[in-house]
Amino acid sequence: MRIRTLTGSLAAVLVLSSPLLWGGQAVAAPSVAPEQTSAARLLTYDAGGSAEFRSAVDRGAAIWNESVDSVELRPAASGQRANIRVLADNGWPRALPGSLGNGTVYIGRQAVNQGYDTVRISAHELGHILGLPDRKPGPCSSLMSGSSAGTACTNRYPNAAERAEVEDNFAGALAGAPQRTEVPAPRAVLIRD
Numbered sequence: 453m454r455i456r457t458l459t460g461s462l463a464a465v466l467v468l469s470s471p472l473l474w475g476g477q478a479v480a481a482p483s484v485a486p487e488q489t490s491a492a493r494l495l496t497y498d499a500g501g502s503a504e505f506r507s508a509v510d511r512g513a514a515i516w517n518e519s520v521d522s523v524e525l526r527p528a529a530s531g532q533r534a535n536i537r538v539l540a541d542n543g544w545p546r547a548l549p550g551s552l553g554n555g556t557v558y559i560g561r562q563a564v565n566q567g568y569d570t571v572r573i574s575a576h577e578l579g580h581i582l583g584l585p586d587r588k589p590g591p592c593s594s595l596m597s598g599s600s601a602g603t604a605c606t607n608r609y610p611n612a613a614e615r616a617e618v619e620d621n622f623a624g625a626l627a628g629a630p631q632r633t634e635v636p637a638p639r640a641v642l643i644r645d
């Protein structure tokens with residue numbers, strides 16, 4: 453009876469302490485292989501309102517996950533409040549960033565109907581939420597050149613400078629800086645395109 457109780461307590465302690473252990477390791481060793489690191493700032497996105505663009509949005513998020521180490525985009529669990537909401541509408545694509553890593557993205561059909569690539573649009577708008585401004589006019593090799601690169605441009609990946617800027621924006625998360633998800637005064641400036 454006493455042994456069983458002791459085992460139970462030990463198990464409880466182990467269960468309680470393992471998340472702390474993992475967290476400690478993550479902070480102490482931020483330079484592990486990109487796919488292995490758990491130090492990235494996790495941002496959830498809700499693509500439930502993105503209608504026919506849902507897979508394009510998932511692809512756009514995956515592109516950022518492939519491209520940077522300091523932040524990771526993951527679909528929000530059902531009922532979970534997401535950092536990023538992605539909606540489809542009939543306007544021009546745009547983003548309404550809040551504090552860094554938070555905001556709303558609109559995948560506008562106006563640009564899609566003109567022939568712009570839906571995955572490039574998705575990755576571009578997510579780029580705004582990750583703190584990047586537009587770089588227009590710009591070449592197709594730049595993700596943030598947006599529509600200025602023309603409808604023939606189907607590059608969906610951020611260039612080296614854009615990747616570095618996002619890494620920089622979220623570098624504080626790697627150093628264990630307090631997260632700023634609850635900042636009360638978001639910069640609610642609409643970024644069209």
Ligand SMILES: [Zn+2]
Pocket residue numbers: 576577580585586598643644645
């Ligand atoms: Zn833009």
